[in-house]
Amino acid sequence: MSKQRQNCMCTAMLYDPAEKKEEEQERFKKITKKATLLERIEAKLRSTLNNLPQI
16 A cells, blocks of 8 residues: 555545554453453352252
């Protein structure tokens, strides 16, 4: 690409790779946070199920 992806021709907006990278990092942090929350919930459910009396 001759412009090094500096300009977006379809919307005539300036493309900033550093800004895009920050957005991706924020998105990754949110996904990671959600994953750890789900892991904690899953661990709690498993421990609860393991502690139930056998019938």
